Amino acid sequence: MGLGRDAPRGPLIRGPVRDVLYRLYEWRVGTSLPTDITPRHVGVILDGNRRWARSMGLADVNTGHQRGADKISELLQWCTEAGVEVVTLWLLSTDNLTRPVNELNPLLEIIENTVQQLAASGWDVRPVGALDLLPDKTARVLKDAGEATSGAPGLIVNVAVGYGGRREIADAVRSLLFEQASKGTSIEELAEVLDVEHIAEHLYTRGQPDPDLVIRTSGEQRLSGFMLWQSAHSEFYFCEVHWPDFRKVDFLRALRSYAARHRRYGS
Numbered sequence: 195m196g197l198g199r200d201a202p203r204g205p206l207i208r209g210p211v212r213d214v215l216y217r218l219y220e221w222r223v224g225t226s227l228p229t230d231i232t233p234r235h236v237g238v239i240l241d242g243n244r245r246w247a248r249s250m251g252l253a254d255v256n257t258g259h260q261r262g263a264d265k266i267s268e269l270l271q272w273c274t275e276a277g278v279e280v281v282t283l284w285l286l287s288t289d290n291l292t293r294p295v296n297e298l299n300p301l302l303e304i305i306e307n308t309v310q311q312l313a314a315s316g317w318d319v320r321p322v323g324a325l326d327l328l329p330d331k332t333a334r335v336l337k338d339a340g341e342a343t344s345g346a347p348g349l350i351v352n353v354a355v356g357y358g359g360r361r362e363i364a365d366a367v368r369s370l371l372f373e374q375a376s377k378g379t380s381i382e383e384l385a386e387v388l389d390v391e392h393i394a395e396h397l398y399t400r401g402q403p404d405p406d407l408v409i410r411t412s413g414e415q416r417l418s419g420f421m422l423w424q425s426a427h428s429e430f431y432f433c434e435v436h437w438p439d440f441r442k443v444d445f446l447r448a449l450r451s452y453a454a455r456h457r458r459y460g461s
Contacts, residue, residue, distance in 0.1 A: 220443040227276075227446065231453040233406035235280040236273060237428070239420050240266075242412025242436030249436070256300045261438040263308040270317060270349060272445045280350045280402055282322065284420050288358035291327060302328075306335040309353055313339035318346040322398040323357035324365065332356075352399060359422030366396035366423075399424060407452045409445075411437040429455055 240262055247258030266283060273281050285305050291298065313319050321336035328336070336355060370392055374384050394400065404424040408417070413434040417425065431448040433440065 220441075220446065227449055228453050229277075232277045232449070233429075233452055234278065235282070235403045235405040235407075236278050237282040237284070237405040237408040237421055237425070238269065239284050239408070239410040239418070240437045241410055241414055243438060245412060246436035246438045255297075256304065258436075258438060259301055259304050263304050265438055265440060266308060266312070267315065268442070269440070269445065270312075270351060272442050274349050276445075276449060278349065280352065280405075282352035282354055282399070282405060282421065284354045284357060286323075286355045286357070287419065288324065288327060288356055288361055291356060302332050305353075305355055306332055309335055309339045309355075312351055312353070313343050316346055317343060317349055317351040319343045320350060320352050322352040322354040324361050325356060327356045350402065352402075354398075354420075357398075357420075359417070359419035362398050362421075363393070363423055365398075366393050369396040394423070397423060404428065407431060407448065409433060409448050411435055411440050411444075 243258035243262040244255040245258075246261065247255045250258075252258065269283075270281060285308070286301065290301070293301075309319060319339045319342075321340050325333040325336060332355070336353065339353075371381075371384070373396070399421075404426070405421060405428045407430075408420065408425055408428045409431045410417075410420075411433045413432065415432045417430075421428075429452050431451050433444050433448065435441075435444055
């Protein structure tokens, strides 16, 4: 994605001058944002790490994954500055777990290190996903991070690892059935009173606001199963830039796009 229609125009500019122009444009976009229309919850599909690595001529795609992981702390700082309360980061889908071991293991190690760094930075880290599908070491890192940062003030950071939207809904229904069975409720009795709130109370993100804004990088315009239940009324922002190249100005554009929309729930 380029600078946009209201960005500086002219021949390709590189180096310090280009950096100054970007900072000026970033300031311009930031100061134009209304302060009273900020999404409480932002979901981010961090897409394009491998494509970024290939576009840079790098043989090891894990360099792209690491570069993308390094970008996360910047995003969280931008969200904090903007007044966002919850961020959900999709780091690994259930489909990704079928990758060859030589691809999956380095990626899991990057995710483990990233989650530990987020916890050490003081964010309220909350694992989101089917931890039982993950290797024991990865699951333990996620659980430890969640326990160590539980109740930390400030931004809530959901790390979606081993996550799939359909799996989440199935897990929610399964949890609901077990809960009701433990109370002696029959299937027939549950069917008579079941509503959407019963299922919502058993989602991975229970107790949190649904995402107001979902951002996906790298140009793909689909959810790919991300927060299928929670995103029913979300606004979507698709950015063409690969995740490792995602800049603050891209984030501000997403907020500007969100603020410009009139949200019509259910229509």
